[in-house]
Amino acid sequence: MQNRLEEIRNKLGINQEELAKELEVSRQTISSLENGRYNPSILLAFKIARYFKMSIEQIFIYEEE
Amino acid sequence: MLCKSYQNKNFYIGLIIIGLLSITFGAVFQQYIPENAHNLSMTAGMLSGIGAAFIAVGVIRLIKFKRSSPEKLKAEEIELKDERNIQILRATYSVVAAASILIFAILAFVFLVLDYIVPAWITIGCIYVEVIIFFIAYKIISLKM
Numbered sequence: 001m002q003n004r005l006e007e008i009r010n011k012l013g014i015n016q017e018e019l020a021k022e023l024e025v026s027r028q029t030i031s032s033l034e035n036g037r038y039n040p041s042i043l044l045a046f047k048i049a050r051y052f053k054m055s056i057e058q059i060f061i062y063e064e065e
Numbered sequence: 066m067l068c069k070s071y072q073n074k075n076f077y078i079g080l081i082i083i084g085l086l087s088i089t090f091g092a093v094f095q096q097y098i099p100e101n102a103h104n105l106s107m108t109a110g111m112l113s114g115i116g117a118a119f120i121a122v123g124v125i126r127l128i129k130f131k132r133s134s135p136e137k138l139k140a141e142e143i144e145l146k147d148e149r150n151i152q153i154l155r156a157t158y159s160v161v162a163a164a165s166i167l168i169f170a171i172l173a174f175v176f177l178v179l180d181y182i183v184p185a186w187i188t189i190g191c192i193y194v195e196v197i198i199f200f201i202a203y204k205i206i207s208l209k210m
Contacts, residue, residue, distance in 0.1 A: 020143075029149040041148050 002061040006034040008052055023047050074130055081123035087116030166195055 009019055016034075020027040025044065032038035040048065040060075049056045091112035098105045130138070144150060169192045176185035 024143050024146070026144055026147040026150060029147055032149060038149055038152075044148055 001039050002036060002063065003033060004059055004061070005030070005048065008054070008059060009034075012052070019051075022051055074127065077123040077126045077130075080119045081127075084116040084119030084121075084123060087119065088113050089116075091116060162195070162199075166192060169195070 009016070016027050016030045020030045023030075023044070029038065029040075029044075033040060045056050045060060049059055052059065091109045091114075094112065095106065095109040098109060133141075169188050173185050173188040173192070176182075176188060
């Protein structure tokens with residue numbers, strides 16, 4: 001699954017540390033999400049979407065294999 | 066569960082109490098052991114050692130709770146509850162569990178070669194216990210999910 005997390009975060013001028021603090025996750029989790037090494041749980045996906053006031057689909061791109 | 070306990074002061078107070086009981090039991094037990102019973106003496110020593118370790122961990126954590134700022138404790142809590150960290154921990158546990166079965170199997174083989182029949186049976190028993198625990202845990206967890 002791909003995501004636009006880094007792009008959206010950069011657009012809003014927030015660094016990984018700040019985003020991690022807001023979402024109550026570690027900075028490494030944000031980094032792993034942005035690199036596509038880690039897919040978030042549905043709860044974290046909702047948290048991220050709510051934080052950016054977007055829908056999950058606007059941030060995470062699901063590609064069927 | 067462990068993550069919740071890690072941030073709970075009562076958990077560490079309990080740990081200190083268990084440690085104190087363990088040390089006391091070890092020390093008292095030592096008084097009644099005949100001089101030539103080295104195995105029992107070692108057991109009493111182990112109990113005291115484990116007790117001391119529990120007390121040390123409990124005291125260190127309680128001091129840390131007292132000294133650390135709320136922000137630092139919050140950051141620590143986030144690290145513990147972080148879903149990626151939890152997944153890493155679970156994956157690591159799985160690897161350790163698989164490795165332990167392999168180690169037990171190798172140990173059982175080594176004991177048999179050395180003609181240590183009782184330790185070999187104990188080791189084989191441990192493998193069976195581990196497999197049984199796996200099925201019980203699988204059943205319980207699948208009922209919860």
